[in-house]
Amino acid sequence: MSISLKQIRYFVAAAETGRISQAAVELNVSQSAVTAAIQQLEGMLGARLLDRTPTGVSVTLEGSRFLSQGRQILTAVAEAVRDARHSTDEISGTVRVGVTYTVSGYFLPRHQMRFQSSFPGISIELFEAPRSVVEQALVDGALDVAVLLVSNLNNREDLASQLLLRSARRLWLAPSHPLTRPERVSLADVARYPYVMLTVDEAKHTALRYWTALGLEPRTIFRTSSVEAVRSMVGGGMGITVLSDLIYRPWSLEGQRIELRDLSDEVPSMDVGLAWRRDASFTAATRAFCDFLRFAVAGDSTGRSASSDETRGRTGAIEI
Template identity: 50%
Template sequence: MNEPTFRQIRYFVAVAREGQVSRAAKELNVSQSAVTTAIRQLEEIVGAPLFDRHAGGMGLTYEGTIFQDHARRVLSALDEAVRAPNLRRSEVEGALRLAMTYTVAGYYASPYLERFIRAFPKVTLQMVEAPREAIEDGLVSGRYDLALMLTSNIANQEGLLYETLLQSRRRLWVGAEHPLLEKPVVTLADVAQEPYVMLTVDEASNTAQRYWNHLRARPRIAFRTSSTEAVRSMVGAGMGVTILSDMVYRPWSLDGRRVDVITLADPIPTMNVGLAWAANVEHSAAVQAFCEFMHRG
């Protein structure tokens, strides 16, 4: 049996993230045929289809979702193996008081935190989850050294400095049999005709209002919830649609229902994740090490 190559795994992860071969090829700076061939070879090795092909692009199958989790770990381990000799020569020590918002803690931070703790065993990482307002106050007051948060939501533009590490595009989530999957172009006006499941956690409803304000139409909100998994289950069951970021997207709900995504024709702002800290505060060695680590991420 042939073994998957790192190139095939890297191409797979890119397609899973982008949802389209063309986007993945552009990101990887290779031809679309190279990506398509790598995916086909990988599926032959695995012995199962990893993607569902449809008019809107590529969606992970159940087997593809499982493979994606392992593929990400493989690439992270390889990256750490390359960087570990330099990182472990560091004698950085001390405490790092790190605050995180709910979405960042649940869908972004864990793999980075795990690798940072291994790379810098002498740094004591003190972590707390808090709402944006509390984090901003905590950074300014000195209660926290650093934050991993949604930088696109930051309100205190004068007292804080920040930098974005990830821009996660927002797309429309629909159930697997939804009629909008058959439309070549889908707009916010189309979405306004559908029952809408509104996520409220981390100010998601406030963010949504920003791009809906450009239209006369408004979403027909059928349900509001702070649970991303509740949104996923309701969309998968055909009870409504929603617009959320790729960072929190998973193709299957907890009850095993398929959730597909559609790229909207209207411009939708990305959800930005990054680091934030108080202005005019000198970073400790531990904070500097964490920032550098996240840049290399």
């Protein structure tokens, strides 16, 4: 059996985050998939790369050596993909990128860091704003491209989009909560208990859509735009919530554990993707940024890639 890019990517993610669970969230795969990939990698290398601890994982001496090599391998592959799609000449320029809160806080930073390492000649100018403002800036030509929740995209007449990451929504709750006993929980079950409602990035509006579709309403005790406030209240047993895996972390700031349970009802995923004006003409720098993000989030989980409707025919700007 040969070493795969997936195994290297999963190991690098776990080593950089310090937690298998957090790496799984960022890769949008299960914790068992990350664990299995790392164990296979350790078996083929004949060395332990990570030490498991009560709070996560730490990199061993052998792991630190391989981590450096692993990063170089991933960067080399990214550069090979870039060279296959772009001129071998140095790409330079500025890309004006609009982002919404969730994307800037939980998705883009680590990918941007690697992009800047691979494309030092490209400058990224970030503009964070609510989705409606970002959409208008794209239409007006003030932004080249946006990374936002395409599941919330409104102006589909003037804007084209492409899915990058589909993140499932699940129930967050404290370990002592009664709903931790079943493996899957219905929204009717959730409605019986105090609920903490996140409002940032249109989370409240999205949540009420799927609650209303089932003729249900959560017992909301608190509304907040702070994800950390939600974490603290859920970890402290004050309420439960339904939120995306993308923003999930297993601990609150106070060190209280937060559990996850699957929902038996059909709840829409939170979809992160690229958006741009339909008649936009991309520069080489903008194309490189879009292509790099597509490569960075490429994985094996179901639904992770864009559907054919999202990738085909909307514009030739980033089609590959």
